[in-house]
Amino acid sequence: MTAVAVRPRSLVVLAGLPGAGKTTLLAAADTGGAPAVVLDSDQVRAHLVGIVPRAVPYRCYRPVVHLLHRTRILWYAITATRSLVLVHEPSTRPTTRAGLVVVGLLTGRSRHFVWLDASPEEALSGQVERGRLLNSRSFARHVRRATRLRARFASGHPPRGWRALTVLTRRDRLRLSVAAA
Template structure:
């Protein structure tokens, strides 16, 4: 089975199993795997949750923040999670004007 075009998922992907599932999907469909990591600090993330009225439990949030921080340190050190061809790291401030995803023609 193969398909063209990117697979795009809006997912925090702090869990290694989630990232692995996305890698497998890309591998099965023969699509390149590009991870776009948008770093948002814990305070900003919690504020965004409150604004949207979509709160997660405190324990879940603390675990998510810990996983996100470990992954952010890894990415900033120039290491990629297994299975990803390219990784782009941004902050929310860098994307204030949005993010445009393009694919080669």
């Protein structure tokens, strides 16, 4: 179990390639008893599956899932005043990371970036296991961006605007230790 020190009310983003294992890691995360809101786009998807007709393929309503997921991130960052906000988001796009930084700044939350480092082969295997494959072009874009991030993270530099960086592997488990502000 990897202990990660975070401040109270932090915005903790668990990022990595699609299929890397973020959902699994987040579901098993230990907050040490600190109140936390866990936000995963799979929660939105699962809710919409009960609403959207079965004949509609996921690719058709995926943009709605992502819009609602990001809206929930903003909502809980504003309203969960006494809780950590743990977010599942690939965050390979600089604009996504910047948007999350802005959310943290506007809501007065310390920002901690956790990168789940998985090879493209491991991530693709994870997609196969969950039964949801990204199209090859989209996945290739994630891989290209992730390769640049991995090089930066290997030197211990967090993304711009983030207070701290923790790099985990698929074998790690996450425990958040809330430190004094």
